[in-house]
Amino acid sequence: METLSNLESFVRSAESSSFSSAARQLALTPAAVSRNVAQLERNLGVRLFQRSTRGLKLTEEGERFLRAVSSGLDSIQGAIAELTTNKGEPAGVLTLSMPPRFGRQHLLPLLQAYKQRYPAVTLDCSFDNRQVDLIADRIDVAIGGGFELTPGVVARVLAPAHAIAVASPAYVQGLGTALPRTPADLAQLDGVMMRSPQTRRMKTWTMRNRRGTEMPAELRPALLVNDPDAICAAALMGMGVALLAMPDVIDHLERGELVRLLPDWYVDAGPISLYFTSQKLMPAKTRTFVDFVTESFKQAQLAQRFTAR
Known part of the structure; x- marks a missing residue:
């Protein structure tokens, strides 16, 4: 079983294409980060980076491994941060994407009540008609319709x-x-x-x-x-x-x-849904927001109000 430090060193080095940049983020020395990555490569039996004087470049195996572990690492770190700094209470920045008109009319009124219940969560809202890529764009929750359910993304229906x-x-x-x-x-x-x-x-x-x-x-x-x-x-x-x-x-x-x-x-x-990534260790900020919005729509009977039948 790989250690969290090895995985974290790999992910941060891949994001910055540099052991030195990763070291600054992790408060380690570049040599320590390099050792962690080298140990990970030995344990996996594959080369994850091509190293040169110009920096680091992911190998094909490294790119596949980064896609597989990066979201999970963020979830684990989020869970640890919540438990250690907020005693398990939802906390941190929750990034949201929603259509402008729908967001202003039907979701903004809910955000004040959510913030009152979970004051340690900072809401970062984007009002945009485009369909976002939750994983690539680092969006915690998207609200809308017609999103393609790519691997790792699930939907919870709110209304027609x-x-x-x-x-x-x-x-x-x-x-x-x-x-x-x-x-x-x-x-x-x-x-x-x-x-x-x-x-x-x-x-x-x-x-x-x-x-x-x-x-x-x-x-x-x-x-x-x-x-x-x-x-x-x-x-x-x-x-x-x-x-x-x-x-x-x-x-x-x-x-x-x-x-x-x-x-x-x-x-x-089709339906109006909440879209979020499927994770075994879903951050409390994401879980509570999804549950809160779903329950608020039920209480206000918005599904019945939005039907045209």
Whole structure:
């Protein structure tokens, strides 16, 4: 069984490509770090680094070994830090990633209560629409939908990710008797639509009804944007019909600022989930946050509130 010091010396040397840099981080001498790595290589029977006067370079075996052990080492160190400095209480920096609008509306209100319960945890929040790589980006928990469950990543479902067709009351009133009856009828209406910033193509949707019938929703583009908030703002202004996620429009619907079209039809984009790495020794800060958000969603019945069925 390898010692923690050998593994730590290897991981920190790999991250910095230098025994000297690793030594400064670990409060050891470069010679001690080099000895630890050499002992690890002897025990494993493989060479982990190519050494030269220009520094260290991982071998192919070293790269595979680093991917296998780095997240586990961080978890062990986190667990030790919590037990020794905080008597097992959640502590440290918890890095979070969430979509901007969903995060502001539905997660920020929960963070104050979480901080009151666990004051030793510092929350580092990123509001971003992109899908992050939890391991490469060092994210503890990501909130959203459609993430690929790569090896080592698990998901806990919070609510359905349904989207519906909405427009302002003024726009709907202007339609008179020409209200759409099926998703195909949306092609006759002005559409406020999302385009990909990479391909500049319009996002396409497929709607379904309660009986499971599916039909493409092909809006006639009147306004193209690359930001979900701009789509909602344009719909509120009466510029056309938009397909938006229930969590983003539920407050506007309840206040009468938007009207739902095609009440029997919706887009099913899968679930909204919490994503985190699967670890036997999950840090207390991660475990408590996942449990807290899951329970808060249940108490507020947000899954029922966000469903479009």
